Amino acid sequence: MxxxxxxxxxxxxxxxxxxxxxxxxxxxxxxxxxxxxxxxxxxxxxxxxxxxxxxxxxxxxxxxxxxxxxxxxxxxxxxxxxxxxxxxxxxxxxxxxxxxxxxxxxxxxxxxxxxxAPAVEVSITSKDKFTAYDVKADEETLAARIKNIRRSYGKMTNPEVSADDDVLYAELAQLSPDGSVFEGGIKHTGSIRLDQVKDKKILKSLIGLKKEDVVELDLQKAFEKNEAIIAKLLNISEEDAKELNSKFQVTVKNVNRLEEADLNQEFFDKIFGEGVVTDEAGFNAKITEEVEGMFKQDADRKLQNDIYTKLTESIKMELPDEFLRKWLKATNEKLTDAELAEGYDDFAKNLKWTLIENKLIKDNNIEIKYEDVFQTAKQRLDAQFRMYSPSPMPEDQLAQYTATFLKEKDNANRIFEEVKALKVFDYIKSAATIDQKEIAYNKFVELA
The missing domain is CATH 3.30.70.1050 (Trigger factor ribosome-binding domain)
Structure with a gap:
Protein backbone atom coordinates (compact mmCIF):
# COMPACT_ATOMS: atom_id res chain seq x y z
CA MET A 1 0.00 0.00 0.00
CA ALA A 117 -5.89 23.94 9.69
CA PRO A 118 -3.96 27.22 9.53
CA ALA A 119 -1.12 28.04 11.88
CA VAL A 120 -2.49 30.10 14.77
CA GLU A 121 -0.55 32.44 17.02
CA VAL A 122 -2.34 33.62 20.17
CA SER A 123 -0.76 35.80 22.82
CA ILE A 124 -2.81 37.26 25.67
CA THR A 125 -1.10 39.96 27.73
CA SER A 126 -2.00 42.77 30.12
CA LYS A 127 -2.26 45.04 27.09
CA ASP A 128 -5.50 43.24 26.19
CA LYS A 129 -8.22 45.10 28.12
CA PHE A 130 -11.84 44.12 28.79
CA THR A 131 -14.62 45.41 31.07
CA ALA A 132 -16.34 43.14 33.60
CA TYR A 133 -19.66 44.54 34.83
CA ASP A 134 -20.91 44.19 38.41
CA VAL A 135 -24.64 44.40 37.73
CA LYS A 136 -26.85 45.72 40.54
CA ALA A 137 -30.62 45.29 40.80
CA ASP A 138 -32.51 48.51 40.12
CA GLU A 139 -35.71 49.18 42.05
CA GLU A 140 -38.06 48.31 39.17
CA THR A 141 -36.43 44.94 38.43
CA LEU A 142 -36.29 44.03 42.13
CA ALA A 143 -39.93 44.99 42.67
CA ALA A 144 -41.02 42.86 39.69
CA ARG A 145 -39.12 39.81 41.01
CA ILE A 146 -40.57 40.20 44.50
CA LYS A 147 -44.06 40.55 43.04
CA ASN A 148 -43.66 37.35 40.97
CA ILE A 149 -42.46 35.35 43.99
CA ARG A 150 -45.27 36.61 46.21
CA ARG A 151 -47.82 35.77 43.51
CA SER A 152 -46.29 32.30 43.05
CA TYR A 153 -47.14 31.56 46.69
CA GLY A 154 -50.37 33.56 46.74
CA LYS A 155 -54.00 32.47 46.39
CA MET A 156 -56.53 32.80 43.56
CA THR A 157 -59.52 35.12 44.04
CA ASN A 158 -62.39 36.20 41.80
CA PRO A 159 -62.95 39.96 42.06
CA GLU A 160 -66.03 41.52 40.52
CA VAL A 161 -64.08 43.99 38.36
CA SER A 162 -60.86 43.36 36.40
CA ALA A 163 -57.63 45.24 37.14
CA ASP A 164 -53.96 45.19 36.04
CA ASP A 165 -52.39 41.70 35.89
CA ASP A 166 -55.74 39.90 36.23
CA VAL A 167 -56.76 36.99 33.99
CA LEU A 168 -60.03 37.14 32.06
CA TYR A 169 -61.63 33.74 31.57
CA ALA A 170 -63.73 34.43 28.49
CA GLU A 171 -65.53 33.11 25.43
CA LEU A 172 -63.90 34.29 22.19
CA ALA A 173 -65.84 34.31 18.91
CA GLN A 174 -64.36 35.28 15.53
CA LEU A 175 -66.01 38.30 13.89
CA SER A 176 -66.80 39.02 10.24
CA PRO A 177 -65.59 42.29 8.67
CA ASP A 178 -69.06 43.80 9.35
CA GLY A 179 -68.67 43.13 13.10
CA SER A 180 -71.10 40.21 13.31
CA VAL A 181 -70.09 36.81 14.72
CA PHE A 182 -68.62 34.76 11.86
CA GLU A 183 -70.73 31.64 11.35
CA GLY A 184 -68.42 28.62 11.31
CA GLY A 185 -65.52 30.76 12.56
CA ILE A 186 -63.22 30.15 15.52
CA LYS A 187 -64.93 29.87 18.89
CA HIS A 188 -63.03 29.01 22.03
CA THR A 189 -63.07 29.62 25.75
CA GLY A 190 -59.69 30.63 27.10
CA SER A 191 -57.76 32.79 29.55
CA ILE A 192 -56.59 36.27 28.55
CA ARG A 193 -53.63 37.32 30.69
CA LEU A 194 -53.69 41.09 30.96
CA ASP A 195 -49.96 41.20 31.74
CA GLN A 196 -49.38 39.88 28.19
CA VAL A 197 -51.41 42.63 26.50
CA LYS A 198 -48.85 45.05 25.03
CA ASP A 199 -51.11 47.70 23.47
CA LYS A 200 -51.87 50.27 26.20
CA LYS A 201 -55.17 51.42 24.69
CA ILE A 202 -56.46 47.84 24.43
CA LEU A 203 -55.23 47.05 27.96
CA LYS A 204 -57.18 50.02 29.27
CA SER A 205 -60.34 48.68 27.58
CA LEU A 206 -59.93 45.34 29.37
CA ILE A 207 -59.65 46.91 32.83
CA GLY A 208 -62.88 47.43 34.76
CA LEU A 209 -64.75 44.56 33.07
CA LYS A 210 -67.29 42.43 34.94
CA LYS A 211 -68.76 38.99 34.37
CA GLU A 212 -70.83 38.82 31.13
CA ASP A 213 -69.38 42.08 29.79
CA VAL A 214 -68.75 41.95 26.04
CA VAL A 215 -65.93 43.76 24.21
CA GLU A 216 -64.35 43.60 20.77
CA LEU A 217 -60.66 42.63 20.66
CA ASP A 218 -57.94 42.82 17.98
CA LEU A 219 -55.69 39.95 19.08
CA GLN A 220 -52.82 40.75 16.71
CA LYS A 221 -52.62 44.30 17.99
CA ALA A 222 -53.17 43.35 21.62
CA PHE A 223 -50.33 40.81 21.69
CA GLU A 224 -48.06 42.48 19.10
CA LYS A 225 -48.53 39.59 16.63
CA ASN A 226 -47.19 37.01 19.08
CA GLU A 227 -48.48 33.86 17.34
CA ALA A 228 -47.53 31.61 20.29
CA ILE A 229 -49.81 33.52 22.70
CA ILE A 230 -52.64 33.80 20.16
CA ALA A 231 -52.40 30.10 19.22
CA LYS A 232 -52.60 29.03 22.85
CA LEU A 233 -55.51 31.37 23.58
CA LEU A 234 -57.59 30.10 20.63
CA ASN A 235 -56.32 26.49 20.62
CA ILE A 236 -55.09 26.72 17.03
CA SER A 237 -51.71 26.19 15.37
CA GLU A 238 -49.10 28.96 15.42
CA GLU A 239 -49.13 28.94 11.61
CA ASP A 240 -52.88 29.66 11.58
CA ALA A 241 -52.44 32.25 14.34
CA LYS A 242 -49.86 34.08 12.25
CA GLU A 243 -52.29 34.41 9.31
CA LEU A 244 -55.28 35.38 11.48
CA ASN A 245 -56.52 38.95 10.87
CA SER A 246 -60.05 38.84 12.28
CA LYS A 247 -61.18 40.66 15.38
CA PHE A 248 -62.90 38.71 18.16
CA GLN A 249 -65.89 39.17 20.40
CA VAL A 250 -64.89 38.60 24.01
CA THR A 251 -67.53 37.64 26.58
CA VAL A 252 -66.16 37.65 30.14
CA LYS A 253 -67.12 34.56 32.14
CA ASN A 254 -64.92 35.16 35.17
CA VAL A 255 -62.22 37.46 36.49
CA ASN A 256 -59.31 35.65 38.13
CA ARG A 257 -56.74 37.36 40.30
CA LEU A 258 -53.66 35.88 41.93
CA GLU A 259 -53.26 37.69 45.23
CA GLU A 260 -49.75 38.21 46.55
CA ALA A 261 -48.74 36.17 49.60
CA ASP A 262 -48.42 38.03 52.89
CA LEU A 263 -44.89 38.79 54.05
CA ASN A 264 -45.04 36.69 57.19
CA GLN A 265 -42.89 34.03 58.85
CA GLU A 266 -44.81 31.17 57.23
CA PHE A 267 -44.05 32.63 53.79
CA PHE A 268 -40.35 33.22 54.62
CA ASP A 269 -39.93 29.67 55.96
CA LYS A 270 -41.64 28.16 52.92
CA ILE A 271 -39.18 29.82 50.56
CA PHE A 272 -35.89 29.85 52.43
CA GLY A 273 -36.26 27.23 55.18
CA GLU A 274 -37.23 27.63 58.79
CA GLY A 275 -35.75 30.66 60.53
CA VAL A 276 -33.38 31.67 57.70
CA VAL A 277 -35.29 34.92 57.10
CA THR A 278 -37.30 36.61 59.85
CA ASP A 279 -38.37 39.98 58.44
CA GLU A 280 -39.07 41.92 55.25
CA ALA A 281 -35.59 43.47 55.18
CA GLY A 282 -34.03 40.01 55.26
CA PHE A 283 -36.43 38.84 52.56
CA ASN A 284 -35.51 41.77 50.30
CA ALA A 285 -31.80 41.12 50.90
CA LYS A 286 -32.17 37.45 49.92
CA ILE A 287 -34.10 38.26 46.75
CA THR A 288 -31.55 40.94 45.85
CA GLU A 289 -28.78 38.37 46.26
CA GLU A 290 -30.65 35.87 44.08
CA VAL A 291 -31.43 38.43 41.36
CA GLU A 292 -27.90 39.79 41.26
CA GLY A 293 -26.60 36.22 41.08
CA MET A 294 -28.60 35.80 37.87
CA PHE A 295 -27.28 39.14 36.64
CA LYS A 296 -23.74 37.89 37.21
CA GLN A 297 -24.36 35.16 34.65
CA ASP A 298 -25.54 37.81 32.17
CA ALA A 299 -22.46 39.92 32.90
CA ASP A 300 -20.17 36.89 32.47
CA ARG A 301 -21.80 36.12 29.11
CA LYS A 302 -21.24 39.70 27.96
CA LEU A 303 -17.58 39.59 28.99
CA GLN A 304 -17.16 36.28 27.17
CA ASN A 305 -18.84 37.67 24.08
CA ASP A 306 -16.60 40.75 24.16
CA ILE A 307 -13.52 38.51 24.39
CA TYR A 308 -14.81 36.24 21.61
CA THR A 309 -15.54 39.20 19.32
CA LYS A 310 -12.22 40.94 19.91
CA LEU A 311 -10.04 37.84 19.46
CA THR A 312 -11.84 36.47 16.40
CA GLU A 313 -11.58 39.89 14.75
CA SER A 314 -8.02 40.77 15.81
CA ILE A 315 -6.28 37.39 15.31
CA LYS A 316 -5.85 37.04 11.59
CA MET A 317 -6.02 33.60 10.00
CA GLU A 318 -7.01 32.25 6.62
CA LEU A 319 -9.32 29.26 6.24
CA PRO A 320 -9.72 26.84 3.30
CA ASP A 321 -13.07 28.47 2.55
CA GLU A 322 -13.76 26.76 -0.77
CA PHE A 323 -13.08 23.33 0.74
CA LEU A 324 -15.19 24.08 3.83
CA ARG A 325 -18.15 25.20 1.72
CA LYS A 326 -17.88 22.00 -0.31
CA TRP A 327 -17.62 19.92 2.89
CA LEU A 328 -20.67 21.62 4.43
CA LYS A 329 -22.70 20.85 1.32
CA ALA A 330 -21.45 17.25 1.22
CA THR A 331 -22.36 16.58 4.86
CA ASN A 332 -25.68 18.47 4.89
CA GLU A 333 -27.76 17.27 1.95
CA LYS A 334 -30.65 19.65 2.71
CA LEU A 335 -28.41 22.72 2.92
CA THR A 336 -29.28 25.12 0.11
CA ASP A 337 -26.81 27.46 -1.59
CA ALA A 338 -28.70 30.42 -0.13
CA GLU A 339 -28.51 29.01 3.40
CA LEU A 340 -24.81 28.28 2.95
CA ALA A 341 -24.11 31.81 1.72
CA GLU A 342 -26.10 33.32 4.58
CA GLY A 343 -24.60 31.19 7.36
CA TYR A 344 -21.01 30.65 6.26
CA ASP A 345 -19.52 33.77 7.88
CA ASP A 346 -20.87 32.78 11.31
CA PHE A 347 -19.64 29.21 10.79
CA ALA A 348 -16.16 30.50 9.86
CA LYS A 349 -16.07 32.82 12.87
CA ASN A 350 -16.99 29.97 15.25
CA LEU A 351 -14.37 27.76 13.61
CA LYS A 352 -11.74 30.46 14.13
CA TRP A 353 -12.70 30.63 17.80
CA THR A 354 -12.34 26.84 18.11
CA LEU A 355 -8.82 27.09 16.65
CA ILE A 356 -7.99 29.89 19.11
CA GLU A 357 -9.37 27.80 22.00
CA ASN A 358 -7.39 24.73 21.00
CA LYS A 359 -4.19 26.76 20.67
CA LEU A 360 -4.59 28.29 24.14
CA ILE A 361 -5.38 24.90 25.67
CA LYS A 362 -2.31 23.33 24.06
CA ASP A 363 0.12 26.17 24.81
CA ASN A 364 -0.99 26.64 28.41
CA ASN A 365 -1.63 23.01 29.43
CA ILE A 366 -5.27 23.67 30.30
CA GLU A 367 -6.92 20.50 31.66
CA ILE A 368 -10.60 19.58 31.52
CA LYS A 369 -11.55 16.98 34.13
CA TYR A 370 -14.77 15.00 34.57
CA GLU A 371 -15.33 16.62 37.95
CA ASP A 372 -15.38 20.02 36.25
CA VAL A 373 -18.00 18.76 33.79
CA PHE A 374 -20.09 17.22 36.59
CA GLN A 375 -20.06 20.36 38.75
CA THR A 376 -20.95 22.60 35.82
CA ALA A 377 -23.85 20.36 34.82
CA LYS A 378 -25.06 20.34 38.43
CA GLN A 379 -24.98 24.14 38.58
CA ARG A 380 -26.95 24.44 35.35
CA LEU A 381 -29.62 22.00 36.54
CA ASP A 382 -29.84 23.73 39.93
CA ALA A 383 -30.43 27.06 38.17
CA GLN A 384 -33.21 25.52 36.07
CA PHE A 385 -34.96 24.06 39.11
CA ARG A 386 -34.74 27.39 40.93
CA MET A 387 -36.65 29.05 38.10
CA TYR A 388 -39.68 27.08 39.28
CA SER A 389 -38.97 27.16 43.00
CA PRO A 390 -36.56 29.33 45.01
CA SER A 391 -36.16 26.45 47.48
CA PRO A 392 -32.96 24.49 46.71
CA MET A 393 -33.18 20.82 45.75
CA PRO A 394 -31.54 18.38 48.23
CA GLU A 395 -27.88 17.87 47.33
CA ASP A 396 -28.08 14.07 46.91
CA GLN A 397 -31.13 14.35 44.64
CA LEU A 398 -29.47 17.05 42.54
CA ALA A 399 -26.34 14.89 42.17
CA GLN A 400 -28.50 11.97 41.01
CA TYR A 401 -30.25 14.15 38.42
CA THR A 402 -26.84 15.35 37.21
CA ALA A 403 -25.45 11.83 36.79
CA THR A 404 -28.53 10.81 34.79
CA PHE A 405 -28.33 13.98 32.69
CA LEU A 406 -24.70 13.31 31.73
CA LYS A 407 -25.44 9.76 30.59
CA GLU A 408 -26.93 11.32 27.46
CA LYS A 409 -24.06 11.77 25.02
CA ASP A 410 -25.38 15.05 23.59
CA ASN A 411 -25.74 16.52 27.09
CA ALA A 412 -22.25 15.41 28.10
CA ASN A 413 -20.70 16.84 24.92
CA ARG A 414 -22.52 20.15 25.32
CA ILE A 415 -21.41 20.57 28.94
CA PHE A 416 -17.85 19.49 28.03
CA GLU A 417 -17.70 22.21 25.37
CA GLU A 418 -19.08 24.71 27.88
CA VAL A 419 -16.43 23.78 30.46
CA LYS A 420 -13.76 23.95 27.76
CA ALA A 421 -14.87 27.49 26.88
CA LEU A 422 -15.01 28.53 30.55
CA LYS A 423 -11.49 27.22 31.17
CA VAL A 424 -10.21 29.20 28.20
CA PHE A 425 -12.05 32.35 29.28
CA ASP A 426 -10.66 31.97 32.81
CA TYR A 427 -7.14 31.79 31.40
CA ILE A 428 -7.73 34.85 29.20
CA LYS A 429 -9.13 36.81 32.17
CA SER A 430 -6.08 35.87 34.26
CA ALA A 431 -3.66 37.07 31.56
CA ALA A 432 -5.51 40.17 30.30
CA THR A 433 -6.44 43.37 32.15
CA ILE A 434 -10.03 43.27 33.41
CA ASP A 435 -11.56 46.58 34.45
CA GLN A 436 -14.40 46.22 36.99
CA LYS A 437 -17.40 48.52 36.57
CA GLU A 438 -20.58 48.69 38.68
CA ILE A 439 -23.78 49.29 36.71
CA ALA A 440 -27.55 49.15 37.31
CA TYR A 441 -29.39 46.35 35.51
CA ASN A 442 -31.60 48.68 33.45
CA LYS A 443 -28.43 50.44 32.17
CA PHE A 444 -26.67 47.12 31.58
CA VAL A 445 -29.55 45.94 29.35
CA GLU A 446 -28.90 48.90 27.07
CA LEU A 447 -25.36 47.61 26.46
CA ALA A 448 -26.43 44.13 25.41
Missing part, protein backbone atom coordinates in the same frame (compact mmCIF):
# COMPACT_ATOMS: atom_id res chain seq x y z
CA UNK A 2 1.23 3.48 -0.82
CA UNK A 3 -0.08 6.77 0.61
CA UNK A 4 1.22 10.20 -0.35
CA UNK A 5 0.21 13.80 0.23
CA UNK A 6 0.31 16.45 -2.44
CA UNK A 7 0.20 19.91 -0.88
CA UNK A 8 -1.63 22.38 -3.08
CA UNK A 9 -1.01 25.36 -0.77
CA UNK A 10 -0.85 26.10 2.96
CA UNK A 11 -4.57 25.36 3.38
CA UNK A 12 -5.33 22.61 0.88
CA UNK A 13 -3.87 19.20 0.05
CA UNK A 14 -4.75 15.95 -1.70
CA UNK A 15 -3.96 12.52 -0.22
CA UNK A 16 -3.50 9.67 -2.71
CA UNK A 17 -3.96 6.09 -1.53
CA UNK A 18 -2.88 3.17 -3.75
CA UNK A 19 -4.05 -0.31 -2.77
CA UNK A 20 -2.67 -3.47 -4.39
CA UNK A 21 -4.27 -6.96 -4.27
CA UNK A 22 -1.80 -8.09 -1.60
CA UNK A 23 -3.15 -5.32 0.66
CA UNK A 24 -6.72 -6.57 0.64
CA UNK A 25 -6.82 -10.22 -0.50
CA UNK A 26 -6.33 -11.74 2.97
CA UNK A 27 -9.00 -9.44 4.47
CA UNK A 28 -11.50 -10.30 1.75
CA UNK A 29 -10.90 -14.06 2.08
CA UNK A 30 -11.34 -13.87 5.85
CA UNK A 31 -14.57 -11.90 5.46
CA UNK A 32 -15.87 -14.51 2.98
CA UNK A 33 -15.04 -17.38 5.36
CA UNK A 34 -16.71 -15.54 8.27
CA UNK A 35 -19.80 -15.00 6.14
CA UNK A 36 -19.86 -18.67 5.17
CA UNK A 37 -19.87 -19.72 8.83
CA UNK A 38 -22.90 -17.54 9.55
CA UNK A 39 -24.80 -17.95 6.26
CA UNK A 40 -28.19 -19.65 6.27
CA UNK A 41 -28.97 -20.48 2.62
CA UNK A 42 -31.47 -22.96 1.12
CA UNK A 43 -29.85 -26.30 0.30
CA UNK A 44 -27.06 -25.92 2.87
CA UNK A 45 -26.84 -26.60 6.55
CA UNK A 46 -26.27 -23.44 8.58
CA UNK A 47 -22.55 -22.72 8.80
CA UNK A 48 -21.71 -25.27 6.08
CA UNK A 49 -22.03 -23.05 3.00
CA UNK A 50 -18.87 -23.38 0.85
CA UNK A 51 -16.73 -20.25 0.78
CA UNK A 52 -16.67 -20.42 -3.03
CA UNK A 53 -20.47 -20.18 -3.09
CA UNK A 54 -20.41 -17.09 -0.86
CA UNK A 55 -17.70 -15.56 -3.04
CA UNK A 56 -19.76 -16.17 -6.16
CA UNK A 57 -22.90 -14.63 -4.63
CA UNK A 58 -21.50 -11.84 -2.46
CA UNK A 59 -17.84 -11.52 -3.38
CA UNK A 60 -18.08 -8.10 -5.03
CA UNK A 61 -20.07 -6.49 -2.19
CA UNK A 62 -17.67 -7.99 0.38
CA UNK A 63 -14.72 -6.63 -1.60
CA UNK A 64 -16.27 -3.15 -1.75
CA UNK A 65 -16.89 -3.18 1.99
CA UNK A 66 -13.36 -4.32 2.82
CA UNK A 67 -11.82 -1.72 0.52
CA UNK A 68 -13.90 1.00 2.19
CA UNK A 69 -12.84 -0.22 5.64
CA UNK A 70 -9.20 -0.33 4.56
CA UNK A 71 -9.40 3.18 3.13
CA UNK A 72 -10.89 4.58 6.33
CA UNK A 73 -8.31 2.87 8.57
CA UNK A 74 -5.40 3.84 6.33
CA UNK A 75 -6.41 7.48 5.98
CA UNK A 76 -7.09 7.96 9.71
CA UNK A 77 -3.78 6.31 10.64
CA UNK A 78 -1.88 8.44 8.14
CA UNK A 79 -3.39 11.70 9.42
CA UNK A 80 -2.66 10.69 13.02
CA UNK A 81 0.88 9.44 12.41
CA UNK A 82 1.83 12.44 10.29
CA UNK A 83 0.08 14.86 12.69
CA UNK A 84 -1.88 16.42 9.84
CA UNK A 85 -4.34 18.91 11.35
CA UNK A 86 -7.41 19.09 9.18
CA UNK A 87 -10.70 21.00 9.22
CA UNK A 88 -13.90 19.11 8.53
CA UNK A 89 -13.36 15.66 7.07
CA UNK A 90 -11.48 14.35 3.99
CA UNK A 91 -13.63 14.47 0.86
CA UNK A 92 -13.25 11.78 -1.82
CA UNK A 93 -12.33 13.14 -5.23
CA UNK A 94 -14.74 11.86 -7.87
CA UNK A 95 -12.95 10.61 -10.98
CA UNK A 96 -15.15 9.00 -13.63
CA UNK A 97 -12.09 8.08 -15.70
CA UNK A 98 -11.10 5.40 -13.21
CA UNK A 99 -12.87 2.11 -13.79
CA UNK A 100 -12.35 -0.93 -11.56
CA UNK A 101 -13.24 -4.57 -12.35
CA UNK A 102 -13.83 -5.44 -8.68
CA UNK A 103 -12.59 -8.99 -9.32
CA UNK A 104 -9.87 -9.18 -6.65
CA UNK A 105 -7.10 -8.31 -9.12
CA UNK A 106 -7.53 -4.54 -9.20
CA UNK A 107 -4.97 -2.03 -8.13
CA UNK A 108 -7.04 0.78 -6.64
CA UNK A 109 -6.18 4.44 -6.37
CA UNK A 110 -8.32 6.88 -4.40
CA UNK A 111 -7.78 10.59 -3.85
CA UNK A 112 -9.06 12.69 -0.94
CA UNK A 113 -9.22 16.46 -0.60
CA UNK A 114 -8.05 17.89 2.72
CA UNK A 115 -8.74 21.28 4.26
CA UNK A 116 -5.70 22.06 6.40
Missing amino acids: NITQEKINDLNAVVKIKIAPEDYTAKVEKAIKDQAKKANLPGFRKGMVPAGHIKKMYGKSILVEEINNLLGETLNKYLTDEKVEILGQPLPVMDDSKEFKWDNTDEFEFDYELGL
